[in-house]
Amino acid sequence: MASNIFCYFNDILIILKAEVSAPANAEEANRPDYVLNKYDYFGYGTNSSVHQVNVVALSKLTCFILPNQYGHLLQPKTIWNAEETPEHSLLEQILHLEPLEVDIFRGFTLPEAPTFRQVFGGQFIGQALAAASKTVDCLKMVHSLHAIFLVAGDNNIPIIYQVHRARDGSSFATRKVEAKQKGLVVFTLIASFQKEEVGFEHQAAIMPDVPPPEQLLNLEEIRERRLTDPRFPSQYRNLAAKKKFIPWPIEMRFCEGSASQHKPSLNYWFRARGKLSDDQALHRCVVAYASDLLFSGVSLNPHREKGLKTYCLSLDHSIWFHKPVKADEWMLYVIESPSAHGGRGFVTGRMFNRQGELIMSLTQEALIRREKPRGPNPRPKL
Numbered sequence: 001m002a003s004n005i006f007c008y009f010n011d012i013l014i015i016l017k018a019e020v021s022a023p024a025n026a027e028e029a030n031r032p033d034y035v036l037n038k039y040d041y042f043g044y045g046t047n048s049s050v051h052q053v054n055v056v057a058l059s060k061l062t063c064f065i066l067p068n069q070y071g072h073l074l075q076p077k078t079i080w081n082a083e084e085t086p087e088h089s090l091l092e093q094i095l096h097l098e099p100l101e102v103d104i105f106r107g108f109t110l111p112e113a114p115t116f117r118q119v120f121g122g123q124f125i126g127q128a129l130a131a132a133s134k135t136v137d138c139l140k141m142v143h144s145l146h147a148i149f150l151v152a153g154d155n156n157i158p159i160i161y162q163v164h165r166a167r168d169g170s171s172f173a174t175r176k177v178e179a180k181q182k183g184l185v186v187f188t189l190i191a192s193f194q195k196e197e198v199g200f201e202h203q204a205a206i207m208p209d210v211p212p213p214e215q216l217l218n219l220e221e222i223r224e225r226r227l228t229d230p231r232f233p234s235q236y237r238n239l240a241a242k243k244k245f246i247p248w249p250i251e252m253r254f255c256e257g258s259a260s261q262h263k264p265s266l267n268y269w270f271r272a273r274g275k276l277s278d279d280q281a282l283h284r285c286v287v288a289y290a291s292d293l294l295f296s297g298v299s300l301n302p303h304r305e306k307g308l309k310t311y312c313l314s315l316d317h318s319i320w321f322h323k324p325v326k327a328d329e330w331m332l333y334v335i336e337s338p339s340a341h342g343g344r345g346f347v348t349g350r351m352f353n354r355q356g357e358l359i360m361s362l363t364q365e366a367l368i369r370r371e372k373p374r375g376p377n378p379r380p381k382l
């Protein structure tokens with residue numbers, strides 16, 4: 001027994017019982033209807049104007065009406081209002097974007113953020129994913145993304161993120177993001193989002209047997225040891241002490257000592273420094289950011305030698321999120337490099353939580369070359 005419901009309202013209706021078939025709007029009228037179930041919602045939740053909603057109840061319908069002034073309660077505490085939380089971590093500041101227009105955002109490279117010669121690749125991925133996430137129904141979470149680095153970004157100018165809404169389906173949504181500097185597209189990302197769903201389950205990947213993070217040193221402690229270890233020549237120690245050192249917003253603990261630094265693999269624990277807001281979208285942006293820090297460098301491990309200077313840049317990066325992420329708790333990053341050839345190093349990664357659950361799978365290809373001496377007037381890239 002199906003019955004049509006036409007109503008004019010600006011509140012949100014949450015379904016408590018029954019199924020509802022909903023042609024969402026006029027543009028989608030030619031597409032097959034999609035079905036809303038218990039706890040799905042429809043309506044607009046705006047107080048600017050009254051909208052028409054056209055749905056078909058497939059059986060007796062019971063709804064909870066949420067008046068528009070309470071619509072914000074459906075939004076989780078998100079990265080886009082992070083500035084309202086005084087104690088937010090440095091990572092939330094790095095990923096914070098300024099909305100400029102519908103689907104257009106501005107990101108910055110903060111002085112406290114890790115920078116390299118060019119904008120850090122993980123910053124592009126994290127910020128672009130944050131921009132895409134802001135345009136997607138908050139019940140849908142990113143499950144995969146694919147990024148390409150086109151031009152080295154300039155740390156000294158803002159980055160404009162333009163989001164294209166490629167598709168909004170009932171279960172999935174797809175977004176394309178272009179990052180621009182000086183009018184040039186320097187980075188692109190395509191990301192797919194999905195509503196939570198129950199389905200088939202298995203995990204064939206096994207977490208390697210490594211020491212727990214509490215028994216290992218972090219990067220800062222390794223550096224401290226190098227500065228004070230009398231086995232290193234004093235010239236080396238003085239030089240290392242003079243180098244500007246900005247602690248990364250990600251804490252890392254390496255599972256193997258320097259003896260294994262020539263293996264085309266690396267295992268390390270990591271977590272975000274400071275407490276993050278309780279927002280799954282933010283936690284996924286944070287791990288996406290962290291995933292580019294020590295990834296493609298593993299493809300150089302078998303080729304490392306004294307005095308080697310390299311020119312390395314991430315070319316592309318893909319992530320699949322299998323399960324919910326907690327970026328401020330320890331995760332094990334297991335990296336392998338099956339191949340380096342033709343100036344390109346290829347790496348694959350897996351991230352496990354402490355319970356051994358496989359949370360994410362990743363791949364990346366990077367340009368890996370011996371550094372050539374710079375000419376007197378290098379061509380500007382932007």
Ligand SMILES: CCCCC/C=C\C/C=C\C/C=C\C/C=C\CCCC(=O)SCCNC(=O)CCNC(=O)[C@H](O)C(C)(C)COP(=O)(O)OP(=O)(O)OC[C@H]1O[C@@H](n2cnc3c(N)ncnc32)[C@H](O)[C@@H]1OP(=O)(O)O
Nearest residue numbers: 120121149150151152261293311313314369370371372379
């Ligand atoms: C066991 C314990 C281990 C413990 C480890 C412990 C500690 C580790 C600690 C620290 C590790 C530190 C850092 C690692 C962390 C993070 C890594 C971050 C990675 C990134 O965040 S990465 C940023 C994102 N990714 C990009 O931003 C790429 C954007 N995309 C492009 O940039 C272009 O798409 C390109 C270049 C790919 C193709 O562009 P194209 O087709 O035009 O390429 P082309 O070959 O012509 O080079 C063009 C110009 O690149 C320069 N160039 C080329 N080859 C060179 C060489 N060999 N030497 C010197 N310069 C070179 C010249 O300037 C040349 O220009 P010119 O010819 O005028 O000289």
